[in-house]
Amino acid sequence: MESALEQAPVVSHLNPPPSYLLGDHPIPTGREEIWRFTPLKRLRGILEGEASADHLTWETSLPEGVTLTEISAEQALEIGELAPNDRPSALAAANAGAALLLDVPGDTELTEPVVVRLHGESVDHLVWGRLIVRAGRFSKATVVIAHTGSARYSAITSVLVGDGADLNVLTLQDWDDDAVHLGRDAIRVGRDAHVRHTSVSFGGDLVRMHANVEYAGPGGEAELLGLYFADDGQHLEHRLFADHTAPKTKSNVVYKGALQGQGAHTVWIGNVLIRKVAEGIETYEENRNLVLSDGCQADSVPNLEIETGEIEGAGHASATARFDDEQLFYLRSRGVSEKEARRLVVHGFFNDLIRKIGIPDIEEKLLETVEAELAKNVLKGL
Amino acid sequence: MSTLEIKDLQVSVSTDDGPKEILKGVTLTIDDGETHAIMGPNGSGKSTLAYSIAGHPKYDITGGSVTLDGEDVLAMSVDERARAGLFLAMQYPVEVPGVSVSNFLRTAKTAIDGEAPKLRTWVKDVNAALEQLNLDPTFGTRSVNEGFSGGEKKRHEIAQLELLDPKVAILDETDSGLDIDALKVVSEGVNRFRAKDGKGVLLITHYTRILRYIQPDRVHVFVDGKVAESGGPELAEELEANGYERFLTASV
Numbered sequence: 001m002e003s004a005l006e007q008a009p010v011v012s013h014l015n016p017p018p019s020y021l022l023g024d025h026p027i028p029t030g031r032e033e034i035w036r037f038t039p040l041k042r043l044r045g046i047l048e049g050e051a052s053a054d055h056l057t058w059e060t061s062l063p064e065g066v067t068l069t070e071i072s073a074e075q076a077l078e079i080g081e082l083a084p085n086d087r088p089s090a091l092a093a094a095n096a097g098a099a100l101l102l103d104v105p106g107d108t109e110l111t112e113p114v115v116v117r118l119h120g121e122s123v124d125h126l127v128w129g130r131l132i133v134r135a136g137r138f139s140k141a142t143v144v145i146a147h148t149g150s151a152r153y154s155a156i157t158s159v160l161v162g163d164g165a166d167l168n169v170l171t172l173q174d175w176d177d178d179a180v181h182l183g184r185d186a187i188r189v190g191r192d193a194h195v196r197h198t199s200v201s202f203g204g205d206l207v208r209m210h211a212n213v214e215y216a217g218p219g220g221e222a223e224l225l226g227l228y229f230a231d232d233g234q235h236l237e238h239r240l241f242a243d244h245t246a247p248k249t250k251s252n253v254v255y256k257g258a259l260q261g262q263g264a265h266t267v268w269i270g271n272v273l274i275r276k277v278a279e280g281i282e283t284y285e286e287n288r289n290l291v292l293s294d295g296c297q298a299d300s301v302p303n304l305e306i307e308t309g310e311i312e313g314a315g316h317a318s319a320t321a322r323f324d325d326e327q328l329f330y331l332r333s334r335g336v337s338e339k340e341a342r343r344l345v346v347h348g349f350f351n352d353l354i355r356k357i358g359i360p361d362i363e364e365k366l367l368e369t370v371e372a373e374l375a376k377n378v379l380k381g382l
Numbered sequence: 383m384s385t386l387e388i389k390d391l392q393v394s395v396s397t398d399d400g401p402k403e404i405l406k407g408v409t410l411t412i413d414d415g416e417t418h419a420i421m422g423p424n425g426s427g428k429s430t431l432a433y434s435i436a437g438h439p440k441y442d443i444t445g446g447s448v449t450l451d452g453e454d455v456l457a458m459s460v461d462e463r464a465r466a467g468l469f470l471a472m473q474y475p476v477e478v479p480g481v482s483v484s485n486f487l488r489t490a491k492t493a494i495d496g497e498a499p500k501l502r503t504w505v506k507d508v509n510a511a512l513e514q515l516n517l518d519p520t521f522g523t524r525s526v527n528e529g530f531s532g533g534e535k536k537r538h539e540i541a542q543l544e545l546l547d548p549k550v551a552i553l554d555e556t557d558s559g560l561d562i563d564a565l566k567v568v569s570e571g572v573n574r575f576r577a578k579d580g581k582g583v584l585l586i587t588h589y590t591r592i593l594r595y596i597q598p599d600r601v602h603v604f605v606d607g608k609v610a611e612s613g614g615p616e617l618a619e620e621l622e623a624n625g626y627e628r629f630l631t632a633s634v
Binding site for chain 2: 345
């Protein structure tokens with residue numbers, strides 16, 4: 001009886017209980033806690049949830065041993081897909097029908113990353129996606145999922161990390177200017193497993209990504225990293241939920257963003273729930289935003305719900321700031337031009353985070369992309 | 383050749399109660415190869431002088447002039463002043479997270495020289511500079527000033543002084559917060575710089591201690607935003623013995 005109460009689903013005040021039923025996820029008005037930052041009109045009707053046969057094109061690079069297969073909705077549930085926690089993900093599960101399973105068998109150690117490139121042809125296309133990434137017991141793998149082109153894309157992704165596995169997942173949103181992407185990534189971390197999930201958002205008109213993590217047993221560790229760069233008119237939203245469902249687990253969240261140009265808007269919501277059962281856990285979450293021009297808005301909301309005091313540590317930090325004049329003065333007093341000083345500061349701001357990603361090719365490309373983004377606007381006219 | 387000439391320099395900062403005058407007409411000339419010490423009590427405007435010469439945006443120059451070898455320093459931007467040959471070793475060097483010391487040094491050297499340093503000699507020079515200042519070789523991989531101890535920050539400032547090789551160095555309380563060993567290491571670095579031809583040093587300090595290791599040619603006592611008295615090294619000895627009392631009462 002007691003344990004049944006403990007596992008009762010309605011615990012978090014900030015996260016509606018997961019459910020496949022569309023009735024549990026009514027069309028939002030925009031006033032709901034989980035929708036209040038999102039410009040609903042710019043979702044271009046995704047929330048109405050009409051069926052669609054449109055697809056993204058898939059180009060994959062699968063190292064030996066890794067398989068990508070289509071499975072039925074029933075099979076998806078059987079292997080432990082994590083239920084939808086908002087309307088777009090519930091619609092994706094309902095409308096995509098079959099799911100794709102990317103499977104890294106147990107005890108497999110990959111030396112090359114699994115790369116999945118998803119490309120959309122047009123924002124007129126409405127695409128529902130359903131993917132399960134499964135890393136078997138004691139496997140070690142890196143999975144990169146890159147999105148380019150344009151579409152209205154809503155996807156539900158579940159990441160199942162087996163006991164003792166070590167999985168590094170990166171999702172890159174490098175869309176064209178008009179794309180709309182609603183993504184729900186949810187991760188279940190096995191006993192003593194480690195997962196790093198990185199979400200990188202540069203492109204798209206509206207991108208709203210969830211990264212949720214829960215634990216199947218004690219000793220699991222999750223690092224949730226994020227990097228975003230919003231330009232004129234872009235809405236980039238990242239919603240984190242670390243649900244400490246098991247004792248001795250760890251979550252560490254670091255998201256960093258830069259904003260430039262009129263109407264650039266970023267949202268970061270960092271929710272952490274420490275359940276009664278989750279004794280001895282450690283959690284830390286951090287969001288930093290660098291505002292590079294006028295006319296931008298960065299919302300940053302860390303939330304911590306604690307149901308047990310028997311923990312190792314829990315903390316959060318959130319900061320949104322413009323260029324630090326003292327940093328610029330210091331660099332310029334060494335002869336470095338203002339333009340170069342700004343470049344160095346932004347480079348440094350992201351560099352710390354990029355170095356944590358642990359995928360060398362991606363790290364290098366991201367540093368280049370940050371430079372290119374800077375060249376667009378911040379350094380213009382200096 | 384390098385001559386830094388400060389004439390009747392007047393500087394204000396803006397406060398909630400309007401502009402507040404801090405420097406009230408400072409005149410001093412550092413001739414070719416000379417080391418001048420500026421000593422004074424807290425709040426006398428010593429650091430304001432240093433930051434005004436370097437071009438910190440907080441300070442408004444309301445009168446006077448500063449020239450380096452005849453060039454109008456006040457008309458230059460912060461980075462132009464550095465490229466013209468001025469260097470300010472700061473009392474509180476600023477953290478620049480994510481930017482490594484080696485990247486920073488190379489970027490600064492490239493900016494000062496107008497071209498990238500030759501890789502092989504540059505690496506050697508950097509390693510030598512760090513070693514002479516008792517900084518670990520892994521120092522280059524750390525983020526600029528982030529997590530540095532007080533002593534490491536000051537030694538890093540002097541490593542920059544040696545590598546960037548300006549014409550005139552302004553040292554703003556470089557001795558503050560250093561233990562005696564670190565003070566010796568830092569002083570040796572400054573003395574290596576001074577030993578080169580024609581280098582000027584403006585050494586700002588609250589204490590006479592550092593003057594045992596760096597012999598100034600001239601000593602200026604700074605009180606209430608201007609030079610109250612100038613003299614040779616013997617003036618520092620008098621301050622050591624009697625403190626600032628005489629100058630403070632004279633200024634009232």
